[in-house]
Amino acid sequence: IVTRDRYQLMIVRQADMKHDGDDIIDGAWDFVRRAGNPYWIPQSRETFEMHLLKLLENPALDIIVAEHDGRIVAGIGICHVPFLWNPDLDAVEELFWWASADAPPHAAIAVLRHAIEKARETAAPREVLFTMRSMDTSPANVGQVYARMGLIHTEVSHMGVI
DSSP, X not given: OEEEOSSOEEEEEEOOHHHHHHHHHHHHHXXXXXXXXXXXXXXXXXXXXXXXXXXXXXXXXXXXXXXXXXXXXXXXXXXEEEOTTOTTEEEEEEEEEEEOTTSOTTHHHHHHHHHHHHHHHHHTTXXXXXXXXXXXXXXXXXXXXXXXXXXXXXXXXXXXXX
């Protein structure tokens, strides 16, 4: 998918870890640092990379990226599995979603839209339960984006390493 606004051309596509892996890891690490450096994320970049690469081997995980000027500027990682509580639905859950600080303004939305369409195509004719997250450090308007997608606020998560 190629998206174009008045100023910029961007390609939204399935990630290829052999080609995009370094950019995805760089983007994820940059995002974690800008997200307030959560204490539950490995603090060593080397450990973070090893963990992320292991995670990306899971066949239930799908990554979609936005490429602009030859580099990855945004991405989303989703997990697509049968829904635990209703066998008539597939479940797609966001694992991570990021845009670089200098990404075009619509890059994050573009990868999210692509992920939704891909989830629908993969699940068809079944419906998809799509779950997205927001963190205390997420942009203020992320809830509005989710509401426009038809998602409703259903829970608050509490995390802690115990």
